[in-house]
Amino acid sequence: MKTIVITGASDGIGAEIARQLAARHKQDAALVLAARNEAALQAVATQCRGHGAQTLVVRTDVSDAAQCRALIAAAVAQFGGIDALINNAGMSAQALLEEVKAEDLAWYEDLMRINLWGSVWCTHAALPHLKASRGHIVAVSSLAGLVGVPGRTAYSATKFAMTGFFEALRVELKQAGVSVTTAYPGVVATQIRYRGYNAAGQAAGRSGLKEDDAMSVEECARLIIDGMQSRQREVVMTAKGKLGRWLKLLAPGVVENLALAALKDDVKPK
Template sequence: MGKPSRVILITGASDGIGAELARQWAARHREAVVLVLAARSLDKLEGVAAACRSAGASVLVEPCDVGVKADCDRLVASTVHAHGRIDVLVNNAGVSAHALLSDVPDLGWYEDVMRTNLWGAVWCTHAALPHLLASRGQIVAVSSLAGLVGVPGRTAYSASKFAMTGFFEALRVEVAARGVSVTIAYPGVVDTQIRYRGYDALGRPAGRSGLDERGAMSVETCARLILDGTEARTRDIVMSAKGRAGRWLKLIAPGLVDRLALKALNQEAKA
């Protein structure tokens, strides 16, 4: 009897990093993986699923809003019911935002950002943890460089990603002795639409990016780095030399890091 396929659960899999990660996983491992793809958009999920199936992977599509705890619980239950196990949980679902705090009249959407970026990952991880312990599996958290260095104009987003980073760093120590690894990925500016769809000061879709998009990393490269790091059970995936330098400069030259963070803003957005 052959070795059972690894069951990979990816949230936020309808487009961007999550969708590309699913496609690359399918292309790399084909029949050796079962992909469970979760997001709010069923139509987009089906398109990603079709590409993965054409590469030879088995795919289960699960509509899920990670900002709703019941959806997260149902996602994990459906995965285990269908496949009996979870080997890798990729907490990728997220929402962006860009606004100066002084321009925000109502903080309600700050709570929405935190619910999706932090609580969605916490709820999915809590529900999946018994199964990951059983499989000695892996947890992947897609954070952000904004979860390592505060970015002006991104107080809501940075807060959610700093919280996400802290949660998974603490969890990593809790579960390491029981055979579960935690990998935290820190993408910088990646060529996706997440910032254009993120919140503006009034809680509306921004329609533009608040960051300088020149030199944005391709989504293909970002997904490949996450997949490579996951397979190596890498502790942290910091994807650029600038990001790696920023972690250390923050300790020894914090004022310089502040100036670099300001420079990263879209000049039009600051005007």
């Protein structure tokens, strides 16, 4: 049996990862589902149990270090160890820096606590168990963690931070046999941008990005699971994402124009 902890499992990519892992591994999967919305977690757990998986729901706010430690302790207490940790919980934000009032800048820190520190605290607590199982760590970063995206100074900063943290950790864990897979999704069809902060630190209620070519949540989850199970270092999604990464070295101005073109016209910097 494989015990897999998934943060941000109440909706979107994390919930779909849980469902697909349950469908693939059935009775061999023990899924520990974490997020703040317990009712939504229970609904995902019911779907996973329908495939035969065992589940444990742990209400967790990953922006709180003690709750991250408690999540890992609960997983170990219930299932005796951890084979994989998928750091997926995350929040988005859309605002030009000049639109953010000085008194509202604190949400930049809140975003960092969720996206970076939540991953750091969960990973730190899980590390001895993952070393014991020679397991897997997944970090769900973003293409915005490889290329700076306008209107996303806060979000890009958190995702670049994740990129650096997990790249360094990967090397630290090489000898221990623990793989670290960083996933870089592009635009995926979830509610994340609608829930993300606006300049005032409130739910934006709308997306600032063009969503026409959004990847399905099913495809994104499948690519992340495949990357984890084959111990890939990185999963860079979309052809544009793969190309942009190399183009940034050769022609950074072209990549900047592509990043600007991803924004809806009314949120572009004037």
